[in-house]
Amino acid sequence: MIKVLRVDDRLLHGQVAVAWVNFYKADVILIANNQVITDQAMQTAFKLATPPGVTLSMKSLDGAVAVINNPKHASRTIMVVTKTMQDAEYLCGKTEGAIKDILLGGLRSGEGKRQIDMNSYMSEDDIAVMNRLEQSGRKITMQPDPTAKSLTCEEIRKNFNKNG
Amino acid sequence: MKNIILLTHGEFSKGIAQSCRFILGDVPNLTALSITLDESVAQTKAMIEDAWKTFDNSAPTILITDIPGGSTTQSAIGILAEHPDFYLISGLCLGLLLPLAMLELTDDREENLAAIRTVLEEARDTLVLVNDVEAADALQDEEGEL
Numbered sequence: 001m002i003k004v005l006r007v008d009d010r011l012l013h014g015q016v017a018v019a020w021v022n023f024y025k026a027d028v029i030l031i032a033n034n035q036v037i038t039d040q041a042m043q044t045a046f047k048l049a050t051p052p053g054v055t056l057s058m059k060s061l062d063g064a065v066a067v068i069n070n071p072k073h074a075s076r077t078i079m080v081v082t083k084t085m086q087d088a089e090y091l092c093g094k095t096e097g098a099i100k101d102i103l104l105g106g107l108r109s110g111e112g113k114r115q116i117d118m119n120s121y122m123s124e125d126d127i128a129v130m131n132r133l134e135q136s137g138r139k140i141t142m143q144p145d146p147t148a149k150s151l152t153c154e155e156i157r158k159n160f161n162k163n164g
Numbered sequence: 165m166k167n168i169i170l171l172t173h174g175e176f177s178k179g180i181a182q183s184c185r186f187i188l189g190d191v192p193n194l195t196a197l198s199i200t201l202d203e204s205v206a207q208t209k210a211m212i213e214d215a216w217k218t219f220d221n222s223a224p225t226i227l228i229t230d231i232p233g234g235s236t237t238q239s240a241i242g243i244l245a246e247h248p249d250f251y252l253i254s255g256l257c258l259g260l261l262l263p264l265a266m267l268e269l270t271d272d273r274e275e276n277l278a279a280i281r282t283v284l285e286e287a288r289d290t291l292v293l294v295n296d297v298e299a300a301d302a303l304q305d306e307e308g309e310l
Contacts, residue, residue: 014187022266028310037303044297052286055310063305070308147189 002068005080005099007088008106011036012081015106015145017049023146026079028055032064032091033083061087065094085122085129092133102133104142104156114163116156117142127160166269167193167219169212170256171240172230174198177256184261191265193219199236208239216247224269224276226251228261249273251280259290 003024008016011031021029029050036042036058043058050056055076059067064080067073068091080099082088092099105120107113113121120142122130134140134153143150151159168191170177177196185191195215199208216225225247229236232254240252253260263283269276 018262018266019188030310037305043303044294048292048294048297052289057310058303060305063303066306066308067310072308073310076310145187145189 001074001077002095002098002100003077003079004101004103005082005088005091006103006105007082007085008104009083009108010106011042011083012046012049013106014049016081017051019145020103021051021054021079024077024079026054026077028057028073028076028078030057030059030064030067030078030080032059032061032080032087034060036060037063061090062094064091068095068098085126089129089133092136092138097137100138102138102140104130104140105144114160116159116163117144117151119144122156122160127157130156165193165220165223166267167216167223167225168195168261168265169215169225169227170194170196170261171208171212171227171236172196172198172256173234173236174200176230180256180258180261183258184265187262188265193223194265195219199239205235205239205242208235209243212239212243213246224249224251224271226253226264226280228252228256228264229254230256251276253280253284257287257290260284260287263287 003026006016006020011033012029031046037060046056046058057067080091082091088102107120107122109121112123116122130140130153140153141150142156170181175198177198181194181196197211197215212227227240227250229240231237237254244250244252263286267279267283
């Protein structure tokens with residue numbers, strides 16, 4: 001089952017690999033990213049970041065869709081990680097209701113992005129994606145680590161509008 | 165519920181406690197102690213004792229020192245006489261501290277010792293010459309396998 005989808009632009013790093021994997025008791029980390037499948041430095045780094053006892057699976061977006069849709073993995077507790085909101089929406093669009101929980105965090109600043117949380121920034125398009133995913137019935141929150149305050153979509157929109 | 169006391173030469177303990185919280189967020193009952201050149205073993209023991217008193221004393225306590233062959237560990241060994249129930253570990257690094265901070269301990273000492281041994285075994289594997297690590301095998305992408 002898909003326990004959660006994390007959107008984090010560093011993909012697998014300390015907070016995700018250690019804190020969130022432990023929090024969700026995930027036994028599979030599925031990295032869904034079109035760059036990772038050809039980038040050996042990323043592959044080495046993620047391999048090193050994977051905690052003992054956890055299976056690391058690195059796939060393109062379509063490769064990840066195939067994993068998520070494969071009923072064979074139903075007994076596994078899978079944490080999916082994408083780099084962007086757009087990639088998250090792509091996965092959700094091709095996997096029916098498999099992804100129910102989306103956890104945002106670690107979204108670095110960039111052109112046209114506004115601050116939402118201490119270390120997270122979103123663009124207008126990111127917000128539009130979030131709204132669509134929310135309307136499709138998915139639960140979306142923003143939280144950097146398991147002990148930090150969790151923001152709801154409502155609070156995310158409020159912070160986005162406030163910092164415009 | 166458990167207590168963790170870090171004891172190191174100089175400020176390492178405070179830095180690594182900050183790094184630990186950077187990754188895990190709030191870590192309750194974690195305290196960082198430093199020894200300087202001026203402290204005697206007796207003073208260091210008193211410092212550990214004082215730190216421990218600020219905690220919930222019914223919870224298990226893990227005391228972690230930086231290197232086995234140092235006065236940090238000498239002082240810590242001394243305190244085992246009064247606190248034989250402490251779990252004393254030497255060889256502090258972040259790859260060890262993170263899993264210990266997340267470890268759930270019970271009131272069964274044998275069970276706790278076994279759990280800590282497992283964490284130590286896995287922490288040894290976090291010492292890595294990264295140059296020797298090979299990239300993942302050719303990735304099978306489209307088949308729906310992990």
